[in-house]
Amino acid sequence: MKDFNSCPNTFTYNTMLHLLVQKQVYVLALAVYNQMMKSDCRPNRATYGILIDGLCKAGTIEDSINLFDEMTHRGISPDIMIYTVIVSGLCQEKRTGDAKRLLLDTTKMNKCSPDTIAYHALLNGFCKLGGMDEIVSILKCIKNEGFVVGLNGYSCLIDGLFRIGRFREACRLRHNLMSNRNIAPDCILYTIMMKGLTMEGKVEDAVKLLSEMASTGIVPDTFCYNTLIKGFCDMGLLDEARSLKLEISQNDCFPNSATYTILICGLCKKGIVDEAQQIFEEMEKLGCLPTVMTFNALISGLCKAGELEQAHFLFYKMEIGRNLIEHRYRVLELREMTAITTRKLPQRKVLQPSQPMSFKECPNYNTISKDA
Known part of the structure; x- marks a missing residue:
């Protein structure tokens, strides 16, 4: 310029x-x-x-x-949006006390009144930590300021009740919302209810909520399905978990890394390591990148199954990425360049990123490390 x-x-x-x-x-x-x-x-x-x-x-x-x-x-002077952002950040760091002081005290000093979104951010932070006394205090503040506790606020409250084990109160509050307050639940509230029900081992009731969502025209998202899949896997109901994974794509959703990781964890717990490996390979072929948790789950399953060589290979793959063969030849080329040799390297077939390696296609890890 x-x-x-x-x-x-x-x-x-x-x-x-x-x-x-x-x-x-x-x-x-x-x-x-x-x-x-x-x-x-x-x-x-x-x-x-x-x-x-x-x-x-x-x-x-x-x-x-x-x-x-x-x-x-x-x-x-900061506006309420900036206050809300910092309150959310403090709550994520579990500094709910600082968040409350900032919102209720500092805003008044700067003549900036909290709005519903700011209160809900603070309410969400306390609900995740299970501080019910503080939650009641915040709800009173919301009502005293003339605001109405909306669907997001009640969703946070129900989630908090589930987290501290007050299962019946959470279900009762959800029932009151739909019957007395005429508040229609959304996908987030349904997901919270499903998570709470699966935590109590009531997976069948959680599946009924999935049918209820369909009857009310609410389309479940991938996170909603993941909640149910995890519930099935935790109870060892792998067939139901597999069928739900197939159902995701039928509702214009796609499995994500969390979906595959949950299934891999469930399969490895049952000792079905071969299928877990297949899911891992399917995950890569679809362009869904595995996370550290995905690698850890499969490596742990392979070790428990006595497949130490493949576990070692997967650990190596986790460190340097998918293209092990390409990495090997790059190391060889660098060595030859360092030695200032004039001979040409033979042409080698390098695996392209669009062709993820399966365990059967890859060379032995010991051979790779020895040559490199």
């Missing part, structure tokens, strides 16, 4: 920051912010809102609070 005799303004920097935060490149976003400060371009409320939101999502709540303090020192 300097070549065109123009300098970026606050709007330009905010656009860049928003893009970088969306791409989760938080270090570069902070570098752009520092450049913004060096160029004497004043940040505004939107600038800090973008950065604070990104840092909270990255789990660096202390950096978010530092930016919040810097914002207030510059005379920029």
Whole structure:
């Protein structure tokens, strides 16, 4: 821009920051912010809102609070959206006490009134920790401020009751919502109910809720199916879990890494390691990347089944990625380049990323490590 005799303004920097935060490149976003400060371009409320939101999502709540303090020192008053973001971040770090003080005390000092979304964020944090006394206090605050506890608030409350083992109260509250308050449940509330029912071993009742969703026109999402699949796997009902996995695609959903990981865990617990390996390979072929939990579950299952060589290979695969053969030849080429040899390397067939290796297709791990 300097070549065109123009300098970026606050709007330009905010656009860049928003893009970088969306791409989760938080270090570069902070570098752009520092450049913004060096160029004497004043940040505004939107600038800090973008950065604070990104840092909270990255789990660096202390950096978010530092930016919040810097914002207030510059005379920029935060709005309720920024407060809500920090409250959510504090709750994720299980610092619900700090979140409550920030929302109920600091907002009043800055003449910024909490709204329903902010209260629900705080309510959700306490519900996940099971602090029922604090939950009742927050509900009173919501009503005293003239707000109505909506579906999201009641969903958080039901989830909290399940977490502390108050199963009957959670079911009773859900029944009262539908009968007395005329609040129609959504997919999130149904998923919470299914999770609570499966935790109590009432998987059949959870499946009935799935049918109830269909009758009311609510389409279950993948997370909803995963909750039921986990319930079946925990009880050793693998046939039911398999059928639910097939049902996901029929409802315009797709299994994700959590779906496959849950099934692999369930199969390995039953000692059905061969099928667990097949699911792992199917997962890769469909472009669904396995997580650390996926690898850990299958490696543990292979070790328990005495398949130590394949477990060792999977661990090696986890470290360097899928293209073991390509990695091997790159190492050989680097060695030959270091030795300054003039001979040409023979052409080798390299496995492409679109062709994930199965255990049967891969060479022995010991051979690879020895050659490399």
